[in-house]
Amino acid sequence: GEEVAQTPKHLVRGEGQKAKLYCAPIKGHSYVFWYQQVLKNEFKFLISFQNENVFDETGMPKERFSAKCLPNSPCSLEIQATKLEDSAVYFCASSQEPNQPQHFGDGTRLSIL
């Protein structure tokens, strides 16, 4: 598609439950990035992919966060055993090449109760 598509728009989970977010990059874009935006507006990088390969996962809290980009499927970000501090908007972005503009999706607002 012409836009990065993220689903769901809003996800509510109880503390300790699992949350799974999805992202379909723009068609033809090989690079996918996940960012977390917390209430103070600051963006935190989580992970990036080149096609289905993890490129940089230095921002991932590895104990509970995992992500995949499989062929012919939307990319996913999964959080196990969610905590209150996981509440944030999770944005996915894609780009054609590593140093090209990143285009963002509408985000998924994750609320942990």
Added chain:
Amino acid sequence: GENVEQHPSTLSVQEGDSAVIKCTYSDSASNYFPWYKQELGKRPQLIIDIRSNVGEKKDQRIAVTLNKTAKHFSLHITETQPEDSAVYFCAASSPPHQGAQKLVFGQGTRLTINP
């Protein structure tokens, strides 16, 4: 790693006046600097970007300047309009040797245009 500082955190200007937002970065190897505009509850939208081999870039009322020596870059909006009200973020891309270049964002500037 890269660190980006952005100032001011809030900025209020009269409609028609100019607005300037400034950012500094720490890693001299960073080579790509985009600016995003984010309206409340919306996605960040790329409004302009600049690469390290260019000192200035302009697109209608928006311009960005880059000083590599001082490691700072600025966004200039002229003839501001109410629809320019939003939060603006600067960003720097991680150095090329680190592969797919994640963006490191500044803290954001809430710009308010007063009619």
